[in-house]
Amino acid sequence: MKYKRVLLKLSGEALMGEQQYGIDPNRLEQYAKEIKKVVDQEVEVAIVIGAGNIFRGMQASKLGIDRVQGDHMGMLATVINGMALQSALEGAGVYSRLMSGIQMDQVCEPFIRRRAVRHLEKNRVVIFGAGTGNPYFTTDSAASLRAIEIDADVVLKGTRVDGIYTSDPEKNPDAVKIDELTFDKALSDNLKIMDLTAFTLCKENKLPIIVFDMNKPDNLFQLMSGAKVGTIVTQ
Template sequence: MKYKRILLKLSGEALSGDDPQYIINPERLEQYAKEIRRVVESGVQVAIVIGGGNIYRGSEAERSGIDRVQGDYMGMLATVINGMALQSAIEKQGVYTRLMSGIRMEQVCEPFIRRRAIRHLEKGRVVIFAAGTGNPYFTTDSAASLRAIEIEADVVLKGTKVDGVYSADPKKDVTAVRFTSITFEEVYARGLSVMDLTAFTLCKENNLPIIVFDMNKPGNLYRLVQGEEVGTLISSDSE
């Protein structure tokens, strides 16, 4: 396998699938769990950061008259709910997991401790990081970059509904071109939307590559960790 340790970033919206009646779609959850099991069985250490946008998005709190900081904490709790659902689905596939939270809530998950997280990964357990960074005003993208750096992951894999990074929105511009690889500097220069600026800068400054790929296509995650060209690789000039 090309990568020994990966951090997989999943959005909360992805868990709801295409059926509007579900907040957490059981079929999508099972699909993701099977994809993750296959990668774990190949010997790759897997950490996951999951969003909470299918339940609540903290950045939208002020529209509802809720204090932004309070809203962000509500969003963090939403990621814990998603993390618990994903943990249950993965364990049904026979894979050991640990759910770690940036906010202390020992009844349902462990507090995030860097050395403990690394030890879990070394033992072959999937580690799910919930509650973002534990701080308001930081997105789960920022949490993904930070946790990946802390656990010394080889790459951040951003699983989305699209198959990579395009020069423009492919739904609006038929001339949009998908990049197979691009540098951090080019993403800045072109003003492309990949992750929020804090998360993206963290990866750039720590030479941590990002791969944006379609998580919903069966087998994509496994092909990616094998080293196949899947999605768009974003890296520094020196890599």
């Protein structure tokens, strides 16, 4: 395998599958099988998952909810998704641990960096829930931060498009796919890959980002095997 330890960032919306809301069990099962393929090759996998399928902290103000309160609600929603993904992984025969940035001992472990690394070394998938544990930070920022903390080789951003385009391919049919680009080029062209905090963290720590289509069967395994899948952003 090309990479030894990876941080896989999944969006909450991806878990909806063909539904309008919530969690699609078929999509969960698919993701679990894809992750199992690389774990069976002794790749160490950590995961950060969003919660857009349940609640977004950014929506809070529209509902009359305080932004900080709303962000904490979003963090709790990521733990729900993390529990669902953990159940699917263990159903596929993959050992896993769910760690949270907010203490909730009855359902998951608190995030402790050394313990997380030890789990990975024992070939357990580690799911990081509750973002960074702080309001005003997205799950993209949590993914970048956790990836740096566990010394991951790369951040894999699993989306529903097959890479980075010159503009949104779902809105612009003339958008052109980019196979490789630098952090500086992505910033100068204002390409929306991750939020700026998350992107800057990766840039400053020379941590590559690969954006790829997680919904395409076998894509994750092909990427880990060294095939040119998606778009890579490097220093």
